[in-house]
Amino acid sequence: xxxxxxxxxxxxxxxxxxxxxxxxxxxxGNQWVRTSINRLDYLAYDLRLNLTLPGVERINQQVAIIDxxxxxxxxxxxxxxSREKIGxxxxxxxxxxxxxxxxxxxxxxxxxxxxQELLRDDALQEAASPxxxxxxxxxxxSVDRDQAFxxxxxxxxxxxxxxxxxxxxxxxGLLPPPWAFTMTPESQKIMVPAMPSYTGNLDVxxxxxxxxxxxxxxxDDDGVLRSSPLLLRHEEGIxxxxxLAVARQHKDALRFRIDTAEVGERSAVTGLWLEDYxxxxxxxxxxxxxxxxxxxxxxxxxxxxxxxxxxxNRFPKLQxxxxxxxxxxxxxxxxxxxxxxxxFPGVEVQAS
Numbered sequence: 381x382x383x384x385x386x387x388x389x390x391x392x393x394x395x396x397x398x399x400x401x402x403x404x405x406x407x408x409g410n411q412w413v414r415t416s417i418n419r420l421d422y423l424a425y426d427l428r429l430n431l432t433l434p435g436v437e438r439i440n441q442q443v444a445i446i447d448x449x450x451x452x453x454x455x456x457x458x459x460x461x462s463r464e465k466i467g468x469x470x471x472x473x474x475x476x477x478x479x480x481x482x483x484x485x486x487x488x489x490x491x492x493x494x495x496q497e498l499l500r501d502d503a504l505q506e507a508a509s510p511x512x513x514x515x516x517x518x519x520x521x522s523v524d525r526d527q528a529f530x531x532x533x534x535x536x537x538x539x540x541x542x543x544x545x546x547x548x549x550x551x552x553g554l555l556p557p558p559w560a561f562t563m564t565p566e567s568q569k570i571m572v573p574a575m576p577s578y579t580g581n582l583d584v585x586x587x588x589x590x591x592x593x594x595x596x597x598x599x600d601d602d603g604v605l606r607s608s609p610l611l612l613r614h615e616e617g618i619x620x621x622x623x624l625a626v627a628r629q630h631k632d633a634l635r636f637r638i639d640t641a642e643v644g645e646r647s648a649v650t651g652l653w654l655e656d657y658x659x660x661x662x663x664x665x666x667x668x669x670x671x672x673x674x675x676x677x678x679x680x681x682x683x684x685x686x687x688x689x690x691x692x693n694r695f696p697k698l699q700x701x702x703x704x705x706x707x708x709x710x711x712x713x714x715x716x717x718x719x720x721x722x723x724f725p726g727v728e729v730q731a732s
Contacts, residue, residue, distance in 0.1 A: 418601060419602065422604065422606070425719065426604075426606075426719040429671065430720060433671065433673050434672050434673075435673055441679065441697065442700060442701050442702060443678060443679065443701065444678070444681055444697065444698060444702075444703045444704075444731070445678055445679065445681070445731050446686065446703050446705040447680050447681065447707065447727070448705070448706065448707040448709060448712065449682050449683070449684070449707065449708050449709050450709050450710065451682055451684050451685075452682055452684030452685075452687075453684075454684075455684035455687070459707070459709070462525055463487075463528065463529035464525050464529070465687070466532075467529045467532040468687060469683055469687055469705070470532045470533070470538070471532065472689065473686065473698065474535075474536055476694070476699065477698060477699035478698050478699075478701055478702075478703050479537060479630060479701060479702060480538075480539070480626055480629045480630040480703070481536060481537065481539070481705065482538075482593070482623075482625070482704045482730065483540050483541045484541055484595060484622065484705060484706035484707075484726065484730050485707075486541050486553075486580070486595070487540065487581045487582055488552060488553055488579055488580070488582065490526055491526055526582060526584050529585065531588070533589040534589075537629050537630075538589045538591065539589070539593050539625045539626050540556070540581045540585065541581075541592070541593065541594070542555065542578060542579065542580045542581060542592050542594055543594060543595055544575035544577070544596050545575060545577040549576075549577040551580070552579050552580065553578070553579055553581050553583070553586065554582070554583040554586040554587065555580050555586070555592065555617070556586055556590060556591055556592030556619070557617075558616075558617025559618055560636070560638060561616050561617060562613065562616050562617075566647070570613075570618075570638070570640060570649065571643075571646050571647060571648050571649060571664050571665075572611045572665050573612055574613045574614070575612050575613065576614075580592070591629060592619075592625065593619070593620050593621050593623070594612055594621055594622065596621070597716065598666065599716070599717075605717065605729060606668060606669060606718075607662070607668050607669060608621065608623075608666060608667065609664065609665055610624045610659065610667060611624075611652070611665035612665075622704070622730050623704075623730050623731075624652075624654075626702055627654065629702075630702040631657065636652070636654060637653040638651075638653075639651045639652070639653065643663065648663035649661050649662070649663055649664060649665040650663075669718070670732055671719065671720045671732055673720065674721045675723075675725055675728055676728075677728075678728055678731050679697055679701075681695060681697075683705070704727055705727075706726065706727025707727065708727070713725055713726070714726030716729060
């Protein structure tokens with residue numbers, strides 16, 4: 381036995397050394413070591429992802445991006461577009477048979493009302509007659525672009541984007557109804573990240589749309605977006621991401637459930653249910669972003685082309701589709717670093 385061990389002394393010692401080193405690397409609190417391990421994990425994940433990208437032939441053809449691109453801005457004018465024009469875009473999408481619309485945009489500020497501004501003008505107040513002032517007051521509702529846009533939102537299957545903030549600050553706008561509540565001591569143990577403040581949409585718009593989802597994503601330590609939260613918590617409510625909210629609307633999923641598992645004194649998220657469709661997540665309700673390729677692998681349709689089309693069924697690939705409205709235009713695009721491309725459009729992350 382001793383002779384056998386002495387013969388294989390070097391391989392046994394090497395194996396034992398590697399095992400002890402692996403164990404030490406797993407339990408050590410050394411920050412440099414932990415950072416190095418994470419970096420190796422990231423590199424391995426990125427390599428595996430890029431080697432297994434499904435490509436165009438396997439993407440979901442029922443998902444599309446409505447791109448407010450450079451060509452759209454040349455055709456329709458600089459951003460921000462008026463609410464009247466955004467309303468026309470919603471109408472154009474519905475005419476093409478789009479089933480569900482998500483906005484990778486927030487409408488946080490009211491649009492200017494010309495009649496109200498004229499009434500507030502000091503010089504006009506002095507010069508205008510009572511009849512002229514009454515005429516302007518009567519005109520206010522007819523030039524209220526926010527209310528007109530709200531009418532478009534009431535008629536469609538639409539999800540508005542909003543933002544949560546990790547820092548304490550004054551919140552603005554209105555939140556949509558939460559999907560779940562954490563009002564009991566047991567439910568408060570859930571490991572969904574809590575956000576103390578938010579920037580929502582104008583009350584009149586969020587009330588009209590009813591549905592909303594957050595646009596927040598999370599970057600890894602190296603600044604790359606590999607995973608993203610599907611759930612976030614604010615006060616006693618749990619809210620969905622834009623992508624999850626659009627998916628639920630598109631599937632007409634009435635039932636929503638969060639599966640959890642007890643981990644010590646906390647409840648770790650294990651997955652979500654939309655009716656009978658199961659989405660596995662990590663303990664915080666995050667998923668790996670299922671990238672299918674480099675940017676523009678998914679279906680892109682120019683918003684300007686839609687506004688100019690005026691013909692039903694000119695875009696057959698939009699029939700029955702779920703679309704995300706966002707921008708790839710220089711200066712407007714929300715670009716992130718992804719495992720598949722250093723500058724990847726944020727709107728395509730949502731669509732992915």
